[in-house]
Amino acid sequence: IMAATKASKEQKYDRQLRLWGDHGQESLENAHVCLINATATGTEILKNLVLPGIGAFTIVDGHTVSGEDFLCTLQNRAQAATELLQELNSDVSGNFVEESPDKLLDNDPEFFHRFTIVIGVQLPESTCLRLGSVLWSASVPFLVCKSYGLIGYMRLAVQEHTVIESHPDNALEDLRLYQPFAEFKNHIQSYDLDSMDKKDHSHTPWIIIVAKHLEKWLSEHNCQPPKNYKEKEAFRQFIREGILKNENGVPEDEENFEEAIKNVNTALNPTKIPSAVEDLFNCEQCNITSQSPSFWVMLQAVKEFALKEGNGSLPVRGTIPDMIADSQKFINLQNVYREKAMQDAAAVSKHVERLLQSVGKVCCSHCIANCKHLCWRLGKNAFFLRVVRCRSLAEEYSVDSVNKDEITSSMDNPDSEMVFYLMFRAVDRFYQQHSRYPGVYNYQVEDDISKLKLCVNSLLQEYSLNVNIKDDYIHEFCRYGAAEPHTVAAFLGGSAAQEAIKIISHQFVPFNNTFIYNAMSQTSATLQL
Amino acid sequence: MADTDEPMVVDGGSGRTCEWEGRWNHIKKFLERSGPFTHPDFEPSTEGLSGFCNIHVVDMDTIDLSNLNRQFLFRPKDVGRPKADVAADFINSRIPGCCVVPHFKKIQDLDETFYRQFHIIVCGLDSIVARRWMNGMLLSLLVYEDGVLDPGSIIPLIDGGTEGFKGNARVILPGMTACIDCTLELYPPQINFPMCTIASMPRLPEHCIEYVRVLLWPKETPFGDGVILDGDDPEHIQWVYQRSLERAADFHITGVTYRLTQAACATEVFKIASSAYIPLNNYMVFNDVDGLYTYTFEAERKENCSACSQVPLDLHFSPSSKLQEMLDYLTESASLQMKSPAITATVEGKNKTLYLQSVASIEQRTRPNLSKTLKELGLTDGQELAVADVTTPQTMLFRLCFTS
Numbered sequence A: 001i002m003a004a005t006k007a008s009k010e011q012k013y014d015r016q017l018r019l020w021g022d023h024g025q026e027s028l029e030n031a032h033v034c035l036i037n038a039t040a041t042g043t044e045i046l047k048n049l050v051l052p053g054i055g056a057f058t059i060v061d062g063h064t065v066s067g068e069d070f071l072c073t074l075q076n077r078a079q080a081a082t083e084l085l086q087e088l089n090s091d092v093s094g095n096f097v098e099e100s101p102d103k104l105l106d107n108d109p110e111f112f113h114r115f116t117i118v119i120g121v122q123l124p125e126s127t128c129l130r131l132g133s134v135l136w137s138a139s140v141p142f143l144v145c146k147s148y149g150l151i152g153y154m155r156l157a158v159q160e161h162t163v164i165e166s167h168p169d170n171a172l173e174d175l176r177l178y179q180p181f182a183e184f185k186n187h188i189q190s191y192d193l194d195s196m197d198k199k200d201h202s203h204t205p206w207i208i209i210v211a212k213h214l215e216k217w218l219s220e221h222n223c224q225p226p227k228n229y230k231e232k233e234a235f236r237q238f239i240r241e242g243i244l245k246n247e248n249g250v251p252e253d254e255e256n257f258e259e260a261i262k263n264v265n266t267a268l269n270p271t272k273i274p275s276a277v278e279d280l281f282n283c284e285q286c287n288i289t290s291q292s293p294s295f296w297v298m299l300q301a302v303k304e305f306a307l308k309e310g311n312g313s314l315p316v317r318g319t320i321p322d323m324i325a326d327s328q329k330f331i332n333l334q335n336v337y338r339e340k341a342m343q344d345a346a347a348v349s350k351h352v353e354r355l356l357q358s359v360g361k362v363c364c365s366h367c368i369a370n371c372k373h374l375c376w377r378l379g380k381n382a383f384f385l386r387v388v389r390c391r392s393l394a395e396e397y398s399v400d401s402v403n404k405d406e407i408t409s410s411m412d413n414p415d416s417e418m419v420f421y422l423m424f425r426a427v428d429r430f431y432q433q434h435s436r437y438p439g440v441y442n443y444q445v446e447d448d449i450s451k452l453k454l455c456v457n458s459l460l461q462e463y464s465l466n467v468n469i470k471d472d473y474i475h476e477f478c479r480y481g482a483a484e485p486h487t488v489a490a491f492l493g494g495s496a497a498q499e500a501i502k503i504i505s506h507q508f509v510p511f512n513n514t515f516i517y518n519a520m521s522q523t524s525a526t527l528q529l
Numbered sequence B: 001m002a003d004t005d006e007p008m009v010v011d012g013g014s015g016r017t018c019e020w021e022g023r024w025n026h027i028k029k030f031l032e033r034s035g036p037f038t039h040p041d042f043e044p045s046t047e048g049l050s051g052f053c054n055i056h057v058v059d060m061d062t063i064d065l066s067n068l069n070r071q072f073l074f075r076p077k078d079v080g081r082p083k084a085d086v087a088a089d090f091i092n093s094r095i096p097g098c099c100v101v102p103h104f105k106k107i108q109d110l111d112e113t114f115y116r117q118f119h120i121i122v123c124g125l126d127s128i129v130a131r132r133w134m135n136g137m138l139l140s141l142l143v144y145e146d147g148v149l150d151p152g153s154i155i156p157l158i159d160g161g162t163e164g165f166k167g168n169a170r171v172i173l174p175g176m177t178a179c180i181d182c183t184l185e186l187y188p189p190q191i192n193f194p195m196c197t198i199a200s201m202p203r204l205p206e207h208c209i210e211y212v213r214v215l216l217w218p219k220e221t222p223f224g225d226g227v228i229l230d231g232d233d234p235e236h237i238q239w240v241y242q243r244s245l246e247r248a249a250d251f252h253i254t255g256v257t258y259r260l261t262q263a264a265c266a267t268e269v270f271k272i273a274s275s276a277y278i279p280l281n282n283y284m285v286f287n288d289v290d291g292l293y294t295y296t297f298e299a300e301r302k303e304n305c306s307a308c309s310q311v312p313l314d315l316h317f318s319p320s321s322k323l324q325e326m327l328d329y330l331t332e333s334a335s336l337q338m339k340s341p342a343i344t345a346t347v348e349g350k351n352k353t354l355y356l357q358s359v360a361s362i363e364q365r366t367r368p369n370l371s372k373t374l375k376e377l378g379l380t381d382g383q384e385l386a387v388a389d390v391t392t393p394q395t396m397l398f399r400l401c402f403t404s
Helices: A001-014 A012-027 A040-050 A075-084 A101-108 A111-112 A125-137 A183-187 A196-200 A204-219 A229-240 A253-266 A276-282 A294-307 A326-356 A365-384 A393-397 A405-409 A416-433 A440-460 A469-480 A486-505 B026-029 B085-096 B128-138 B181-187 B195-200 B205-220 B234-251 B258-265 B321-331 B359-371
Strands: A032-035 A054-060 A093-097 A115-121 A144-147 A151-157 A161-163 A386-388 A514-518 A521-528 B054-060 B098-103 B121-123 B158-165 B166-172 B279-287 B293-297 B313-317 B342-347 B350-355 B386-390 B392-402
Touching: A001 A012, A012 A486, A012 B258, A032 A040, A040 A054, A040 A115, A040 A144, A040 A486, A054 A075, A054 B321, A075 A093, A093 A125, A101 A111, A101 A125, A115 A125, A115 A486, A125 A144, A125 A151, A125 A294, A125 A393, A125 A416, A125 B128, A144 A416, A144 A486, A151 A393, A151 A416, A151 A486, A183 A326, A204 A229, A204 A253, A204 A326, A253 B279, A276 A294, A294 A326, A294 A365, A326 A365, A326 B342, A393 B293, A405 A416, A405 A521, A416 A514, A416 A521, A486 A514, A514 B342, A521 B293, B054 B085, B085 B098, B121 B128, B128 B158, B128 B181, B128 B392, B195 B205, B205 B234, B234 B258, B313 B321, B321 B342, B321 B350, B321 B359, B350 B359
Parallel strands: A032 A054, A032 A115, A054 A093, A115 A144, B054 B098, B121 B158, B313 B392
Antiparallel strands: A144 A151, A151 A514, A161 A386, A514 A521, B158 B166, B166 B279, B279 B293, B342 B350, B342 B386, B386 B392
């Protein structure tokens, strides 16, 4: 039964396993997500987490189902939502707590410590800040979401989120042509382009071609590789001269040489450690203690590798792009890179073991095997390691640390998405003062405009924000009447669920730290507040 | 069926049994209240819009287990049933007042009388060919009076697609805004491995799988004559997988997995990416690999769009060009990208099929024409050629212009 279940899960989750792999799926299945408030937005987010198979969810909601939510039952909203969501995926465990988050914060704030991530939807400001503080201290990631009229809002609050597998869209290849390692140098010795027959000559990988010509160039140019445009152009011409000619002196059609020429630009870049990774090397978290998270132990190990076996470089990635070549030449070349990568990963792994030992953690054989595997993955991603640090909600809201620059510079364009952020803050004030949102009932719309405007002004004054908010936006937010249309809820549901998956799996890079979606113009912006 | 004059959906509360207090509260705030950003012609109304929710769903597929991780209208018990039927059943029983009519068919199996009845069409198709067909269908419904487009004949098309962490959505008003064919060049060309790599020089696991898919399968017909490889059939995939492993072993290539095999055999392989940037409004791209990124711009109509420009397209060839060259142009040109065009012309007063691929007997009969010159085929300067293809429901007319 276990095998059958595993096979059917492989099939069911096939389309997503292609994106985050079995290990990513495992982290999802070990996750316990908390959703606060099963509104349209909340349930859309949770649906998009239940379908791909998170381990468990718990809905916290003190509200009963109203006609606005759906079919009138006198059922608690948390319970109703749990039942419907549970139906979507029998692999997931669903729970609910019929309680307002404020009550839980009063009586049992540690309730929230058990979760992998907490997602708070349509929360009033006071609840949000209280919860934010508890979760920040407990290092539980907090994702705040709101659909309000035609505007969507997300805020991520996580102290430090580490990513090894960021899956960058357009990464340059790691070919080490500039400073070739010994095994590569040996490999290209086995090629003598001048003595090859036509078939072999035309099916030699372009990497070999560039390497061979670079060797010659270096010997004739005082060990200086081509650097500027003129030199690279001359180098390209040099390669072009290497193309075989027929008996009439006409160059043959050698696609592999054309590939070599085309790739000169990027292939000759020296393999530097990216500045983002250098910054990570300089973080104080690299001083390893017994409390250090594994990411930092691995990062320190990579740093030590770079200083020692790497001769100033990161571990070799080990992959090469496809290129015109016969199978054998390609595979042989690929294996040279692959084996070097494995060697480098093993060296990193040794550093990890040593570091763990130095802080009193003994490694059993299982750990060591696991470590080797993790370092193999680490080596493939060494150039793309990322750490995301969000400011806390407390920092965002405090007059002393508010990000004035970000706000005022964005508002140079008074129609930028920043205006919606400010309107959300003003609306939250309105709620604090009047215990309701503006314009919920038709008769309120007119009068609430001036009340909301007072909130806007007091907000700008309190934070000394010298910006202008057009009356149109104040009017619009009264018009919204705190409506939560499903179209906006659905968009936010998809976006927020994906960010939650990034947090849970530690793959791909989450946003930092505020995302605004404008459904009127179908535009969005990410702000760092 | 909703009245043609009125936009769809939403009842302001008429006390019917499918209504309850507060059901439309969220939506009413947008329909009943004007605001500073609403369109100047928008008139808020408390009467609401009468009529009920009427949706037709067209889908030729049945439900597969691998659909259940995202297609939330389906459950494990529904595997094997037509998607259209199950979706309709689910919504009709869950949402009171909603009437969804299913059509377990290809979109091409339905005609103008069917499509003409709708106020809006939403597409989540899995190929560009299908999108172009739908695009062409809606364009064919446009009514022009004295050269002026009757706006009542416009049926808006909402189209979207995703691949991994990327997606796009667009609004098309046929006859007014950019159509699918106007922006055809935004779609990067399909990745096709060169045949010599597949046949004799594989390097990647993908090459091995392609070899089995494209060369071995038609040769060995493992599941019977004429049985096409079905990317959703685990037995088919298993066969391809085993043979791909063998192929890979011959060349010492590692990395062939069942998962990779399945991905390579799936039909949903068109990447949708946009690299044309012009200022705003009807085309939105989305990418959340790193943070969340959206970009919205106005896809502009292409002046000489082969689908929506109404200007007959000229084909420029020398009279000594072979018909094969014309065929190559129709399939390879970035703006046309036809799949297997059938070309007919009126020669000496008679309709003559110059070349047609889709019917074996006609293909055989007309194949010799491909190596004949246009002059030999009796074609004259300025004459009309009619071309039919899967990418469009209507025959396209071209004008042949001889170059010297």
